[in-house]
Amino acid sequence: MKIKISIPTERIQNPIISESIIETGISINIMVANIDSTYGELIADVSDFQFDKIKNALESRGAIVSILDRPIHRDEEECVECGACISVCPMNVYTFDEAWNVQVDEKKCIQCGMCIKMCPHGALKLGE
Amino acid sequence: MVKKSIHEINRKIEDGSVNVVTAEEMVTIVKDLGVEGAAKEVDVVTTGTFGAMCSSGLMLNLGHSEPPIKIQKVWFNNVEAYSGVAAVDAYLGAAQISDTRGIQYGGAHVIEDLLRGKEINVHATSYGTDCYPRKVLETTITLEDLNEAVLLNPRNAYQKYAAATNSSKRILNTYMGELLPNFGNVTYSGAGVLSPLSNDPNYETIGMGTRIFMGGAQGYVIGNGTQHSPSSSFGTLMLKGNLKEMSPDYLRAASFTGYGTTLYMGIGIPIPILNERLAAATAVRDEDITTNILDYAVGSRDKPIIRQVNYAELKSGLVQIEGKNVPTSSLSSFKYARKIANELKQWVKQGEFFISMPVERLSGEGLAKPMKQTQAVPLVKDVMSDFIVTIKKDQTIQEAAKKIWENSFNHLAVVSEAGELVGILTAWDISKAVAENSFDSVESVMTKKVLTCSPNEPVDIAARRLDRYGVSAMPVIDTQNRVLGIITSDNISKLFARRY
Helix, strand or coil: CCEEEEEEEEHHHHHHHHHHHHHHHHEEEEEEEECCCEEEEEEEEECCCHHHHHHHHHHHHCEEEECCCCEEECCCCCCCCCCHHHCCCCCCCCCCCCCEEECHHHHHHCCCHHHHHCCCCCEEECCC | CCCCHHHHHHHHHHHCCCCEEHHHHHHHHHHHHHHHHHHHHHCCCCCCCEEEECEEEEECCCCCCCCCCCEEEEEECCCCCCCCCCCCEEEEECCCCCCCCCCEEEEEHHHHHHCCCCCCCEEEECCCCCCCCCCEEEEEEEEHHHHEEEEEEEEEECCCEEECCCCCCCCCEEECCCEECCCCCCCEEHHHHHCCCCCCCCCCCEEEEEEEECCCCEEEEEEEEECHHHEEEEEEEEEEHHHHHHCCCCEEEEECCEEEEEEEEEEEEEECCCCHHHHHHHCHHHHEEEEEEEEECCCCCCCCEEEEEHHHHHCCEEEEEEEEEEEEEEEEHHHHHHHHHHHHHHHHHHHCCCCCCCCEEECCCCCCCCCCCCCCCEEEHCCEEEECCCECCCCEEHHHHHHHHCCCCCEEEEECCCCCCEEEHHHHHHHHHHHHHHCCCHHHEECCCCCCCCCCCCCCHHHHHHHCCCCEEEECCCCEEEEEEEHHHHHHHHHHHHCC
């Protein structure tokens, strides 16, 4: 499953991710990481049955962990199937089928929101 | 030699014996039957395109109010329209944005809302005359309430369009959509094989008076579009159609982040196959239609060409730039283009749509000119400081501080052994390092992601970048990343101080 790990400002100096991985021995696949001196936000993939354990390890160190279970939603009335979304998505959520319909593979979505800004028709939203 | 007339084809449409195919189907037909065979067999080839056409707008007539008003200024849902034409006529441009909602809502959205039967607020003002005494007007209207609602689009259906990419280190928000840094993506527009003008590149049958599919209704070509540039194969069309007969399936408002509003128009044009030449022209394939990929990192009118590309490559989803596979996005919808070509095909087949010959042909020669400007545009190289203090990245903070103090120059360009720019160091960075008590090398303190500009960029563009990213100076670099000078907000203030 895809999870979001937020690291608040007061904990940004601590090696929270490394410590949690070493403690639990669970490897997580980090797909997006935005960390600077004030805030950190990571998106990672972790197997379903290991989620609780890594979540506890991360949260005991001050991180906030949430499951990304509300992927992108496409309004099919608004969408004109232009495919503007295709090239900006880092996870290849969008593809054309042979009839030039835009196909959406929600499972791959990491909720980064790039496509929302790109869509000229306002057809994409998160969390619906 | 095949020679058919429009009348023969229209008689076939009338008796149902007409043979109509789409421009996509025509490719295989010409391949199988040859040009002559195809010209004998096929009577009409339908084309289609569905994409952002900013140069569109609605000419409308509100009818007279009581007491009457000679409208001087008018807004529809807070989007201003032009009303300097008689009393109650107005022209609402698709790209005009709302006074209250900005680029989220614009003329295009008002047009779509009208088409969907929604009520639109009208606010108008005037100076008042003896014959038109009223000064202010507030009302609501729907499409039905208007005497005329005619789409008059000055420039639609580009023959083809340049594709876009971005060599800079930042995301660009453009009318070609979101362009990712470091050639992260390529965006393009146009229907390629189905593009109307690409299927009649000599404008033999598409001209003034040609009846077309426009927004789901029958409309007309009323001449060449503005910026028509036939000699560079960038022909355009001016179109007219009755909004009251159109369908929101083929007319959609859109808004590009950071750019503004536009109208997605569905256009389809039938091409009568009168001779072999037209049969051959309509067999054009995606791979035969080439365009350029332009670098939008350069904010000037003449953007550098990154490479030539054809529509087959663009539509494949990946194009190569500097040895890297770059994903593409289409901004126009090929699915809708196909739907339009097929719908027009059905109209012709069922005898609902007759072909017309142009009353006058479009010009097949000439190029669109750039604007005549009477004031020279100052370039970065005209105002930049040639004097720049550089430092190497392995030098100490103390040496850097000394250089700043000795030269009374606030920005140090950090350069490699080869003289290439690798970072920038300001007095502020040094203060920060001192405050944090970390006096390492210049490298550990400098800003690595440096905003830069080129000497031939207009100052306005450099100023916009300084403002947008909240910095006070940018090194000016050549194509080899070597530092030529620096442009600071001081240089720009001086320019304005001289001007006024």
